[in-house]
Amino acid sequence: MPLVHRIEFEHGTTTGKRVIRIDGKEILRRDWMFKLVGKETFQLGKMKCTITVEALGTFAYEYSLEVNGKNYEKFREEQSRKLLCWETHIGGEETRIVLVRH
Numbered sequence: 001m002p003l004v005h006r007i008e009f010e011h012g013t014t015t016g017k018r019v020i021r022i023d024g025k026e027i028l029r030r031d032w033m034f035k036l037v038g039k040e041t042f043q044l045g046k047m048k049c050t051i052t053v054e055a056l057g058t059f060a061y062e063y064s065l066e067v068n069g070k071n072y073e074k075f076r077e078e079q080s081r082k083l084l085c086w087e088t089h090i091g092g093e094e095t096r097i098v099l100v101r102h
Helices: 071-083
Strands: 009-012 016-023 025-030 038-044 046-055 062-066 081-090 093-100
Touching: 009 046, 009 062, 009 081, 025 038, 062 071, 071 081
Parallel strands: none
Antiparallel strands: 009 016, 016 025, 038 046, 046 062, 081 093
């Protein structure tokens, strides 16, 4: 069953430091990287995820996320075709319901 995760990426633009957190738990830390751009790959369950850092000039960067080799937007689009999802409140708690389409 698919889950919702929060992925956080911290990028030190002077030191190259990179930190990745999933649902608040640190899963990767690299301090003092000399190359400020590049890729960081990590696993989220069975999915391979990659965060790419690209320079957009001297002091600007662009960040992108790939899931299983697809950019995040394409991954979400494919998931929305496969799954029917909605959120509701049950017993005072926010609940996510997911049905798989066949």
